[in-house]
Amino acid sequence: MAWLPILIKACYFLAAVLFILGLKRMSSPRTARGGIVWAGVGMVFAVLATFFLPDMHNLGLIIAAVVLGVSVAWWTGKRVAMTAMPQMVALYNGMGGGAAAAIGAVELIGFVRNWALLHPPGVPDTAPLRPESWAINALPPLPGVTMLTPTELGLGVLGALIGAVSFSGSMIAFAKLQGWLDKRFVFPGQRVVNMVLLAATVVVGILLVVGHASLPLIALFFALALLFGLMMTLPIGGADMPVVISLYNAFTGLAVGFEGFVLGNEAMIIAGMVVGAAGTLLTQLMAKAMNRSIGNVLFGSFGAAAGSDAHVIDGAQKPIDASDAAVMMAYAERVVIVPGYGMAVAQAQHKVWEFAQLLLKRGVKVKFAIHPVAGRMPGHMNVLLAEAGVPYDLIADMDDINPEFPATDVALVIGANDVVNPLARTDPASPIYGMPILDVGKAGQVIVIKRGKGTGFAGIENALFYADNTRMLYGDGQAAAGQLVTELKALDD
Amino acid sequence: MDGFLALYIFMLAAFTGYEIIARVPVILHTPLMSGSNFVHGIVLIGAMIALGHASTPFEITIGFIGVLLGAGNAAGGYVVTERMLEMFKSSKPGAGKGHK
Numbered sequence A: 001m002a003w004l005p006i007l008i009k010a011c012y013f014l015a016a017v018l019f020i021l022g023l024k025r026m027s028s029p030r031t032a033r034g035g036i037v038w039a040g041v042g043m044v045f046a047v048l049a050t051f052f053l054p055d056m057h058n059l060g061l062i063i064a065a066v067v068l069g070v071s072v073a074w075w076t077g078k079r080v081a082m083t084a085m086p087q088m089v090a091l092y093n094g095m096g097g098g099a100a101a102a103i104g105a106v107e108l109i110g111f112v113r114n115w116a117l118l119h120p121p122g123v124p125d126t127a128p129l130r131p132e133s134w135a136i137n138a139l140p141p142l143p144g145v146t147m148l149t150p151t152e153l154g155l156g157v158l159g160a161l162i163g164a165v166s167f168s169g170s171m172i173a174f175a176k177l178q179g180w181l182d183k184r185f186v187f188p189g190q191r192v193v194n195m196v197l198l199a200a201t202v203v204v205g206i207l208l209v210v211g212h213a214s215l216p217l218i219a220l221f222f223a224l225a226l227l228f229g230l231m232m233t234l235p236i237g238g239a240d241m242p243v244v245i246s247l248y249n250a251f252t253g254l255a256v257g258f259e260g261f262v263l264g265n266e267a268m269i270i271a272g273m274v275v276g277a278a279g280t281l282l283t284q285l286m287a288k289a290m291n292r293s294i295g296n297v298l299f300g301s302f303g304a305a306a307g308s309d310a311h312v313i314d315g316a317q318k319p320i321d322a323s324d325a326a327v328m329m330a331y332a333e334r335v336v337i338v339p340g341y342g343m344a345v346a347q348a349q350h351k352v353w354e355f356a357q358l359l360l361k362r363g364v365k366v367k368f369a370i371h372p373v374a375g376r377m378p379g380h381m382n383v384l385l386a387e388a389g390v391p392y393d394l395i396a397d398m399d400d401i402n403p404e405f406p407a408t409d410v411a412l413v414i415g416a417n418d419v420v421n422p423l424a425r426t427d428p429a430s431p432i433y434g435m436p437i438l439d440v441g442k443a444g445q446v447i448v449i450k451r452g453k454g455t456g457f458a459g460i461e462n463a464l465f466y467a468d469n470t471r472m473l474y475g476d477g478q479a480a481a482g483q484l485v486t487e488l489k490a491l492d493d
Numbered sequence B: 001m002d003g004f005l006a007l008y009i010f011m012l013a014a015f016t017g018y019e020i021i022a023r024v025p026v027i028l029h030t031p032l033m034s035g036s037n038f039v040h041g042i043v044l045i046g047a048m049i050a051l052g053h054a055s056t057p058f059e060i061t062i063g064f065i066g067v068l069l070g071a072g073n074a075a076g077g078y079v080v081t082e083r084m085l086e087m088f089k090s091s092k093p094g095a096g097k098g099h100k
Helices: A004-025 A032-051 A061-078 A082-118 A148-180 A190-212 A216-235 A238-263 A266-291 A292-299 A302-307 A322-330 A342-343 A349-361 A379-390 A398-407 A476-493 B001-023 B028-055 B055-087
Strands: A335-338 A363-371 A395-397 A411-412 A443-452 A470-472
Touching: A004 A032, A004 A238, A004 A266, A004 B001, A004 B028, A032 A061, A032 A148, A032 B028, A032 B055, A061 A082, A061 B055, A082 A148, A082 A216, A082 A238, A082 A379, A082 B028, A148 A190, A148 A398, A190 A216, A216 A379, A238 A266, A238 B001, A238 B028, A266 A292, A266 B001, A266 B028, A292 A342, A292 A363, A292 B001, A322 A411, A322 A443, A322 A470, A322 A476, A335 A349, A335 A379, A342 A349, A342 A379, A342 A476, A349 A363, A349 A379, A349 A476, A363 A379, A363 A398, A395 A398, A411 A476, A443 B055, B028 B055
Parallel strands: A335 A363, A335 A411, A363 A395, A411 A443, A443 A470
Antiparallel strands: none
């Protein structure tokens, strides 16, 4: 049976290779679809191999949990609407973090149990539960009882901490994006409270590692870590959620890598660290697009500044009706459509593309301009427009399209708000000051499709809506786009 | 596992992850985040090992929850990523079809 361990190791190796190649393929549009299949094959190999590891008990329970978890997640993943993808990523990511924390918990509890086995009551125990007293055979070995080394225990606790934070934090992010938690939870001195909470969690974690491990302390550790994830995420505004989800994605990767070390599983270490590094870089890219640092997103003054927003904008919003808007664009030479999260919520991407096609048929030059952080994740709008069938060559990045706005007749903003807010450039007091924006105000006319007069997702007034060349088309994104299509068709009759 | 060997693996894997994502176009950021979300679903096998070695009812309960969550991460991550990437099927780079 000497070949079985080798075969298992080979499966893990193959899985690691397939994960890396799969991610590599996913980073190019041509090979992206194959990439996830490669990674999926790797996962199947790794899971199957795990069943054949020596000393595996509870196989029935394992199979039951795998089948249950896979079928529920598969079913929800298949059914959910494309617009809800960001929160689904947050949800599944949180589950991964929770799983990593659970591994840490089982290892810690097992550690305490083994310790008790090695120190039966009655035997005088002078040696404290310290790293230096393990592993060096200071204690009589018991068959089947292996103690974690200090490094394993330390990384296990660290992984459990990161995983637990990622779990509760991702669940809050999910609830916020799902619309279950509308309000930001802010109170004075919040930052101090969170810092104290983090410090307490770390202190308890260190106590666990240096020899005070006990069941109550383990419970306290996880309670503190989960609470910290909760408290850290609650004050963060919805506009920052993409950065936060990406950060928790990287967190879960790290946690998985650390727990992989505890279990001596190379596939977990490699996959976890690859995701940890890739996720960290992706988080930086996103934060950079918003001209903010990650620290600023997490502990920044976003909540405080938005609350005390005393900025008053002169003038009024000027409405326009659908027929005027349709005529304006029908006889324009260049139209740039700027989609935002509102389009995603209203599921308006198909109607918008239908409208754009009608314009194209009339000879109007139409382009879609996408801000790097439009929607709630980078690339979110690209995915939705691709779903509607918009070809790549009509979609422009912010840097490419900004110089073109002065030569644009009509900019149609649909469901976007903060990414077109000129206050980001002019008002140093604005919480989004410094964030690069799409220069729609430089177009001849701006038409904004918006549900009502309220502020946007980040709760900030938008000076664009009060500009002289801006007209507001109030209504649900899909209904408004539908009206535009009808009016445009009526023009042709 | 040897600490320094693990440190080397940590470092090389981190560089690999960094390199993979450094050249990704913005359009693929969301699918790639979702894809990496699937890859850390490998936590499932760790949870399986933890449950496989658990012996008290308490440990078994936590291990069971771990496997449940890990399986959800892996399966959900796969389905969501596949659905996102499905949209890139017909649109070959170069836009041969173009718009009608």
